Amino acid sequence: MSVLETERSKSLAYYYDHIEHCKARNVEYHQERRKETCEKAKIFRRKAKIDVLTHYSKDGVLACVRCGILDIDVLCLDHIHGGGTQERLRLFKKKSGWTFYHRLRQEGFPEGYQTLCANCNLKKKIINHEDGRVYRV
Numbered sequence: 301m302s303v304l305e306t307e308r309s310k311s312l313a314y315y316y317d318h319i320e321h322c323k324a325r326n327v328e329y330h331q332e333r334r335k336e337t338c339e340k341a342k343i344f345r346r347k348a349k350i351d352v353l354t355h356y357s358k359d360g361v362l363a364c365v366r367c368g369i370l371d372i373d374v375l376c377l378d379h380i381h382g383g384g385t386q387e388r389l390r391l392f393k394k395k396s397g398w399t400f401y402h403r404l405r406q407e408g409f410p411e412g413y414q415t416l417c418a419n420c421n422l423k424k425k426i427i428n429h430e431d432g433r434v435y436r437v
Contacts, residue, residue: 322329345398352377352401357415364417371417377401378416 301309307432315322330337353375354362377400379387387402404410416424424430 348401353415366420369417
C-alpha cells in the first residue's frame, strides 16, 4: 500500500468515525463561501462557453459564422447536420448548455459544430425542417 493510499484510508476512517461533525463542518464551510463559489462557477461556465464558441467560429473570432454578429449573449452552438437536442438528451438526459460546452472542450473540440446567432440558428432550423414541423412562410 502506497503512502497516498494509506493517508486516504486514514482520512476516510476519520470521516466515517466523525461523520456528523464532518457533515456539519462541510455545510458551514459552503455557507460561508456560497457567494464566492457561485461567482467562480459562473466564471467557469462563461469561460467554457467562450472557449467553445470561439473554437467553432470562423478564424477563431467569436462571432456568428453566417452573419458575423459579435454579441455573446445571442451566440449559440449549432449542430451542422441537425440532431442537437437528441444528442444532448442522449448524453446528459437534459437540455443543458454549459455542460455540453465543457464536454466538447474535454473531447478536444470534435467536428460537426458551428457558432450561430439565435436568428441564424432559428432560420436554419426552419429552412431545414429540423424540428419536424412545416412552417408557412
